[in-house]
Amino acid sequence: MKRNLTFILLLFFSGSLFSQKSEADSLYRLGYEKGVAGDWDGATSVLLRGLSLAEKENNAKLLCGIYFQLGKISANTNNYDAVLQNINKGIPQCQACKDTSGWSRIELLKGVYYLKFKKLDSALVQFQLSQNLFMALKDTMAAVGVLAKMGNAYEMAGDYVQAEKCYLPYYDATLNQPNSYAHMNANIFLAANYCYQEKPDKAKFHNDKLLQLSQALNAKFEYSNGLRYAALIEYHKKNFEAAYKAMTRYADFYQDSLIPEQQIKQVEAVKAEYETEKKDAQIRLQEEQLNTERLRFWALLGGLGLALLAGIGLMVLIIKLRKRNKEKEYLIKEIHHRVKNNLQILSSLLHLQSRQITDDTALDAVREGQNRVDAMGLIHQKLYMGDHVAKVEMKDYLQHFGQNMLESFGVEEGNIHMEYDVEPMYLDVDTAIPLGLIINELVTNSLKYAFRNKQPADQPNTIRIRLHKDAKNLLHLEVADNGTGQSAEPSGGTGFGSNLIKMLSKKLKGHMEVQQSAAGYATRISFERAIVD
Amino acid sequence: MYSPVILLAEDDPIIALDLMENLEQFPFQVVELDGPEELSAANSAYQPSLIILNYRYSEGPNGMELARSLLAQSSAKILCVTGAGRAEVESESTPDSRLHVLYKPFSRAQLQSCLKACCNATA
CATH class of the missing domain: 1.25.40.10 (Tetratricopeptide repeat domain)
Incomplete structure (x- = not known):
């Protein structure tokens, strides 16, 4: 009995043990x-x-x-x-x-x-x-x-x-x-x-x-x-x-x-990976394109900005240059103004002094000086008045000059005529002034000496001024009168006027010819200096 | 005897003297002023026939503005003596038959011609 119970117990416990062990193992x-x-x-x-x-x-x-x-x-x-x-x-x-x-x-x-x-x-x-x-x-x-x-x-x-x-x-x-x-x-x-x-x-x-x-x-x-x-x-x-x-x-x-x-599963995984990679690549591409577009936009903006700045800079420069040009123009005007003022003072001084001189010779000298100043002064007057600030229109100048000379010498109206055969042309100051002085001397000579002692004739007393340029732009001057052919005092005079003509002609590289006869006195000067029009 | 008056307001004394001597030929009383600032008062006082002034003074008022003012105040003629260019003067001046301009450096002939135009008509 005891053996059977022991066996049963052993069987039970071993079975339970076995079952526990078997469960984990199972x-x-x-x-x-x-x-x-x-x-x-x-x-x-x-x-x-x-x-x-x-x-x-x-x-x-x-x-x-x-x-x-x-x-x-x-x-x-x-x-x-x-x-x-x-x-x-x-x-x-x-x-x-x-x-x-x-x-x-x-x-x-x-x-x-x-x-x-x-x-x-x-x-x-x-x-x-x-x-x-x-x-x-x-x-x-x-x-x-x-x-x-x-x-x-x-x-x-x-x-x-x-x-x-x-x-x-x-x-x-x-x-x-x-x-x-x-x-x-x-x-x-x-x-x-x-x-x-x-x-x-x-x-x-x-x-x-x-x-x-x-x-x-x-x-x-x-x-x-x-x-x-x-x-x-x-x-x-x-x-x-x-x-x-x-x-x-x-x-x-x-x-x-x-x-x-x-x-x-592997294929699908790879496919999924591929699709993901493809999408990522697309996203990256789009991002790159976006970045490129952004870059282009900013580059364009930057370029426009630079262009705008350059434009503004250019405008500022133009404004400054215009302002500078205006200032220069103003200065030039001022200089001309002062030159003309000074010439006027000179002319006035000579005139005032001439009123104090009783000696005829001295008076002549002063008046001739005054005429020279007036000739130069008229250049400056015409110089500024024209459209070309630095040039003088010679036809207009010579016509005014001639009238002034007649009035200066007190020539009665109709007694002496001034004729002008002058081609319209502009001359710069450096040419106009010496030319004006030359013409002043020649006309002065004619006014002083040509018609003295001249017998009345059918032809009126005439002083003709001709000024032309040739194909090579060289200048040709002629001052001629139809007087007695006298150009100076019989005694010879001081010769200052003749010297002045020669000096000024030389300055303008001129070649002078004189034609003197009983029918009149003519001086022709051809200037080698080319005229800039 | 009453003589018509010419007021002279030229700021350069030499040119002023020259002008006065040239004006002697005319039957006018020339009143020389010390400066343009006296013009308005002198104009009221003298009722001149001719006023000679500069286009530009070194000090003081603008000559052309003065001229316009005087033209409005009286019946006097105005002669503006100037070294400025014609274009500049014409751009500032008011078209008026009583306003004359004499450009420096003027010749005796130009001066005489201008004075005759101003004074003879005035006389």
């Missing part, structure tokens, strides 16, 4: 199965329930296994932060329970993690550690399996030769399982590796086996890879037509076949 196994089936969410949920139980039990071995499975699921779902978390939690558990097998698997998973992030050196270290652990467990198959991962790492680093050295032992180890996934994977690795090394014959050997095995195992993804490698192999053999056909078969198979959900 959850672990269930999670494992769900993971293999690809039900990641279901697997994760179950495994987490198992994890909490295992933690309560402080079952390090089970914890090691659960963390490993969770890490695998995280890797398959690309949640690599969770991969690292599970690895780092799992490794201490494996070490604690001295679960070398679990530990080696977790170290292998850590290597896969590093491989994902292309930390190839770290990945190789992990794979080597994992392989050593598997070797310690005498799990040759697992150790050789690690070689495949190491080959992946070397291939990623571009060291295809070293990768081949890793793949070959793995291939040899799977020869005893010729219809297994492992052997199919070994052929995939080597087919790809020999394609990278451009060894088409070796690649073809393994690729043909890949195609055969993948068809047998209904591994469509691996089969499509085989078609792709077949095209590459033909390409490396320079059988381009065959390569094209092979690529076409691959493209058709890829389109028509049922692509695993993972591939679809």
